[in-house]
Amino acid sequence: MAELGLNEHHQNEVINYMRFARSRRGLRLKTVDSCFQDLKESRLVEETFTVDEVSEVLSGLQAVVYSEVESELINTAHTNVLLLRQLFSQAEKWYLKLQTDISELENRELLEQVAEFEKAEFTSSNKKPILDTLKPKLAPLNEGGTELLNKDFIKAQDLNDLENTVAALKSEFQKTLNDKTENQKSLEENLATAKHDLLRVQEQLSMAEKELDKKFQQTAAYRNMKEILTRKNDQIKDLRRRLAKYEPED
Known part of the structure; x- marks a missing residue:
């Protein structure tokens, strides 16, 4: 199985987010398909069209598809910000300062690695129900956020001792x-x-x-x-x- 170089807990969190993203992507693609289907059923009822009529139809379709794609891109960017906010908020509770490298987001080798990871995780034999996999959530800060910690990180008792100190x-x-x-x-x-x-x-x-x-x-x-x-x-x-x-x- 393809790996991302993360521990088991964090890799499962990545998988849950990828399922969420795939679900959103699937819904938006269905919306785009419906735009074309509506055009076929509402406008393409005549046998012949003039150049101006074809241009008008395509312009209308372009505007609808453009709006759908723009809306999804904006929503995806905002969703990613909310995800980062959750991670940074939990990190700040444990006095950690996380850093990001924006240049890595365009690293083709890493992107291909993520694509291979997604392909390996979401093949038909490994595919899990979306509703079941979307249930786990990041632990809220007011409950201690201890789910961030495991044996590869810092023990909760050690952090409690550190906080007391x-x-x-x-x-x-x-x-x-x-x-x-x-x-x-x-x-x-x-x-x-x-x-x-x-x-x-x-x-x-x-x-x-x-x-x-x-x-x-x-x-x-x-x-x-x-x-x-x-x-x-x-x-x-x-x-x-x-x-x-x-x-x-x-």
Whole structure:
């Protein structure tokens, strides 16, 4: 049997999607066939047609078929986006970042490999009822998404442990951040208090110095010392006047 290089679970998911795509493709081809059949039954009732009549008939058929094909191509593109959205959403739940390579979508060798895989899977002997095969769905995110995991990937318990570890680290980090904020706030408050205390002490020292100087000036020793200094200053001034008489003039 042809393989796509995927594990059994993912290969079965691919097969389910291919059945869905084949079903859609079959319905759309039947619609195109009906367009031609309606044309035959409604317009091709005469034996001969002019060139203009044939051109008109073909133009009408072209418009109908074009609309059908365009509608299916748009629907297929949107369906693929929804499929990718499911896969990416489940990957994001497990902190995974998937990547796509658009250039691989035009790889002829890979396309032929997919064609061989489809041919091998959907031969008449292997063909399964479409309704039965379309029942399995990707596990919804609100149910845990554990169907994504198997023995070739990561064990669910390991992921639970990882999630618990991440939650614990996040809680510890938040606690540390809160403690740091509280410590910083406490330090700022203590610093502000210390500054206020320093200013208060400096003001008290200044006041004490002024008070001490005032009290010292009122003592007898201070008055005596001031009188002695005054007399000495007067004596020095008198001596300078006397000496000035004996200094030569310029």
